[in-house]
Amino acid sequence: MRRELVTWSVVLGLIIVAFATTVIVLNSTIYSSTGFVRSYLGALARHDMSSALEIADIYLPEEHGAASDGGAGATPIDTTGAGSLLLAGSHELLRPSALSSLEDIELVDNVSNPDGTETVTFSFELDGRPAKSSFTVIRDANNFGVFSTWDFATPPLTIVRLTVLNAQEFTANGSELVVPTQDVPSTYVVLTPSSFEVSHTSHYLKAEPIVVSATAPGDTVRARLDVVANEAMIAQVQREVNEYLDECATQVVLLPTGCPFGQPMSNRIVTTPEWSIADYPPVTLSPGSEPASWLMPATDAAAHLKVDVRSIFDGSVSTFDKDVSFSASYLVTFLPDDELLITAQYPQ
Template sequence: MLRAVLAIVVVAGLLAAGVAGTISALNRTVYSAGGFVEQYLDALARGDTVGALALGGVMPGTADLAAWGLTNEVAKDLPETLLRASVLGGLDNIELASTTDTLATDDGTAQTVVFDFDLNGTASSMVFTVERAGTFGGVFNAWAFSTSPLAVLQVSVLHERSFTVNGLTLDTRAHSAADAPATFSTSAAYLAFAPNRYTFEHESAMLTAEKATVRATVAGPTAVEVNALPNEAMVGQVQSELNKFLDDCATQTVLQPTSCPWGITIDDRIESTPAWSITAYPTVALTPGELSFEMGATPGQAHIVVDVQSLFDGDVSTRDEDVPFTMGLSVVVQPSGALAIQLH
């Protein structure tokens, strides 16, 4: 009987030691700081945004926003539009590089964790800070991010209000106050997953922006600029409207066409109806200004044919000559997509 009891005690001790060893092993791997961060990265790689956001400390708190230097205006109600699976992709070959103990922020331990990975085929890495968040099941370590791993993409869209990022088209003014004044260039900030690669662009009927790629591998603010500039269609339309305006001016049968950029003064008597034509249209080239796209003073050339009689000797002759002129203009793309052209 004693031998049987001793056997049971020995088996129980072995089982307890095995369980303790298993728990210890799990706390060093699956439930370690590195294991916690790997859960986050694996969720991003799978496009599991719900799982990623459910992890402790992923969403930035007030302390994170303040540490990132964001103004109250920017930090207030940061859009979560980009926290979606459709903009994720290209994260693989995830490997733990290092885990380093850091000073505790509370009564638990804090660690700095570095992971290496490939981001759309390019070797990259990211640093994460995590801290103990108690236990679960009474035995397994729980962790949370002490600094949110999310990025804040601060997008400036020059000369436009909309842009496309990873196939998703957004309007920077979607979260602005209803009475916010219209501006030539706009900006907005968005919460976004990191690590991830974001490609920004703009393509509309009148404006085109070259692609700008941002590799978000650091938590907090990352600035990106989308420079929307007039494309061939816009320049062509402005040129067509300008030419039409000048052609209409040329139909006026006076020496000084009204509201037109040229005219001629003749001291002799006019003996025929002045006939104007355009021999060289100003070539439209648009550059961004503070409030609109601008064409600076650009040369053009009109031509006049008119018979005149000299007041000196009465001779009649034909004035057949070129009349050079210069003109400029300003252009704004209206919300409807139509062009508002102001000549000057």
């Protein structure tokens, strides 16, 4: 009987030691601060937005991006912690389709802070570029009284203030979005870390893509996308301006009506004036004063006039055969179905 008791005591002791060892190992790996952050980063790497939000204890209302794109279910947002950051801007970039690629995740550092929090730093490849982020986490409670759980002391969210100049539409990592007002910063909430290639391509407009990186939780990143007229728009305006000036040149008067060129004369004309365009104004376009408008500034050009004239002094006849310089300016505005309205701008 004593032998069996000793045997069971040894077995129980081994079980307790094994359990304690397991708890220590799990608390130093899976249930550690670094394991907690690694789980969050792993969810981002898998583009598992729902799990990433759940790990970070971030919940969105149904009408916002993540909930309608595979994200967490609806839960009222509080006004502290993650909730205060979520209230700071649009959630349209909190969607799986807008997430970055996250690879080669490696632990860099883990520092215990005097206030009981820990700062965990990981390095990684963010959309192919080396980057790193530091997360401050705090011990929350114990599962089953033994396994540690953690929360982000600073929620892994970054504020992006994006200004889209001269347009409202843009794409971020392929997702098509619209800012409320062009030329004014719009605020978006994104998960940290994130990287977005922001660009614009449309029938008449383009923008050189910019990369917006968000790697610091709680930080604010500012970016500007400069949308300009593309080659197709410039070519279309050039074509229509040239046609307009050619039409002006068909008028057989010294001062063609509604046209930017003309040649007054004190002598009497003998033959019909013949106009042609010697140099068309090269079109350049800059943003106009009103949204969806573009301005071609006053640009030098030249028309050619050939006409015989009789002197009012001695009656002699001579030929006026010269280039007549002028400048042309036009306002271009968008119409439905990708049409352009081109309006001549005359000096006041």
